[in-house]
Amino acid sequence: MSMERPQVLVVGAGGYGRVYVDALLREDLGADLAGVCDLAPDLEERIPALRERKIPVYRDLTDFYAREGADLAVLASPVHFHRDMTLYCLAHGSHVLCEKPLCLTLAEAEEMAAAAEAANRFLALGxxxxxRRDVLALKRDILAGRYGAPRRLGVCxxxxxxERYYARNDWAGKVTVRGREVLDSPFANACAHNFQMMTFLLGxxxxxxxxxxGLEAELYRGNPRVENFDIAALRFATDCGAELMYFTAHPILPDALGPRGVFEFEEGTVTFAGEAHAFRARMKDGRQVDYGSIDPGQPLQKLLDAIQAVREGGAPVCGAEADRGHIRAVRLAQDCPVVAVREELRVSYEEGGQRYLRVEGLEKLLEDCLDAWALPxxxxxxxD
Ligand SMILES: NC(=O)c1ccc[n+]([C@@H]2O[C@H](COP(=O)([O-])OP(=O)(O)OC[C@H]3O[C@@H](n4cnc5c(N)ncnc54)[C@H](O)[C@@H]3O)[C@@H](O)[C@H]2O)c1
Incomplete structure (x- = not known):
């Protein structure tokens, strides 16, 4: 293992982990892909560059560590494997960059953070x-007191x-899989980012x-084939006194809705719309602050920061502490009742060779809820 060029293992290379594999193979990020691990038997057919570049492919983590080593393990495996895999990789000397959410209980998060500390390795989250450098700039301004106390923050x-999304594995939309909790929903998983960002900004x-x-929630099952909820309207109380509202769903018609956010503070209001985020603030005294000119960094900045931390010491900015609010929020939501959307609102349709289900009027409802700071x-x- 070389600290000059950290050796990186990617686990779950056949799913979202492919993004990491492609980035490491496409350009020189100052690190080498030491191996990949995935249960999929056809991985080398799907990613021919692995064979061309002689990257070792393993089905199992134990086989990888029996023969190879890694300075950094990137875990893009399904959520219910994150704890066991993190502990295993730390015990074998690797720093860990684990995809989100870290895990599903606060006890597990603490156990994983403690294991990282004991191993003298970092545990970073995806x-x-x-x-993003603009998110961090806004956070620094919030921490410096520039905006005063947070009042209410909301994102849609x-x-x-x-159907392809739900059919691609055995855990999408499920509460448990093979006896293990997975709690998959747009809130816990696919659309977790902007909610977690709100909690991170208020750390x-x-x-x-x-x-x-505390939580006041309306949770719906739009798609009857989904076990968990797939529509969530949420209002959280927080330990910093601010209210957090979040509106997220899967049975919508455009590919994406938002993100759009409104963050109200004592001294000003920050807004953003779109994946580029581009935060803009209007202060109470009329001044405007624009974060749009800050270079947010690279799309895989998390990997670059992790590689840099392996080489130079320290730890990336997002670790286990940054997921505490989201993990507790997922648990609180999971305790709330889920009700089925009434039948006349459910519209099944086909597009691009696959079936979708949409809930009539849902897109406008979620936008209206954010504008009114209200649940449906x-x-x-x-x-229902
Ligand atoms: N940061 C992001 O924007 C983002 C985007 C998508 C997914 N993710 C995260 O990535 C993780 C994986 O999500 P996904 O959508 O790719 O899941 P997925 O089920 O589509 O793919 C997971 C991959 O891991 C492999 N795998 C499953 N169990 C394994 C095991 N025990 N050992 C080795 N490989 C195993 C599967 O064969 C598959 O190739 C989740 O934590 C998810 O939240 C993050």
């Missing part, structure tokens, strides 16, 4: 928004998901997030 963000230090203390029931527009 929430890419936390690595949804991704459309069709009392650069690496911490605020915690949630408060607008007289429940979906």
């Amino acid at each position: 929430y890419q928004l936390d690595y 963000h949804s991704f459309r998901r069709g 009392d230090g650069l690496r911490t997030a605020c915690d949630v203390t 029931a408060q607008l007289g527009r429940r979906l």
Whole structure:
């Protein structure tokens, strides 16, 4: 293993992990791909560059560590494997960059953080928004007191998901898989980023997030084939006194809705719309602050920062502490009742060779909820 050029293992290379593999093979990020690990038997057919570049491919982590080593393990495996794999990689001397969410209980998060500390390795998380330089600039301004106390922050963000998404594995949309909790939903997984970012922005230090203390929720199942909920309207109380509202769903018609956010503070309001985020603030005294000119960094800044931390010491900005608020929020949401969307609102349709389900009027409802800081029931527009 060389600290000059850290050796990187990517686990779950056949799913989202492919993004890491492609980046490491496409350009020189100052690190080498030491191997990949994935259960998929056809990985080398799907990624021919692995064979061409003689990258070792393993099905199992134990086989990888029996023959190879890695300075950094990137875990893009399904959520319910994150704990066991993190502990295993740390025990074998690797720093870990684990995809989000870190895990599903606060006890596991603490166990994983403690294991990293004991191993003298970092445990970083894959929430890419936390690595953006504009997000960090806004966070520094919040921490410096420029905006005063946070009052209420809200984001509306949804991704459309069709039958291929749910059929690609055994855990999409599930509460448990093979007896293990997975709690998959747009809130816990696909659209977790912007909610986690809100908690991260309100942390009392650069690496911490605020915690949630209570929840008022409306959770719906739009797609009857989904076991968990696929529509969430959420209002959280937090330990920093601010209210957090989040609106997210999968049965929508455009590919994406938002993200759009409104962050109200004592001294000003920050807004953004779109994946580019481009935060703009209007202060109470009329001044405007524009974060749009700050270079956010690279799309895989999380990997670059992790590689740099392996080489130079320290730890990337997003670690286990940054997921505490989101993990507790996922648990609170999971305890709330889920109700089916009434049948006349459910529209099944086909597009691009796959079936989708959309809930009539859902896109406008979620936008209206954000504008009114209200849950659907408060607008007289429940979906059941
Ligand atoms: N940061 C992001 O923007 C982003 C985007 C998508 C997914 N993710 C995260 O990446 C993780 C994986 O999500 P996904 O959508 O790619 O899941 P997926 O189920 O589509 O793919 C997971 C891959 O891991 C492999 N795998 C499953 N179990 C394994 C095991 N025990 N050992 C080795 N390989 C195994 C599968 O064969 C598959 O190739 C999740 O934590 C998810 O939240 C993050």
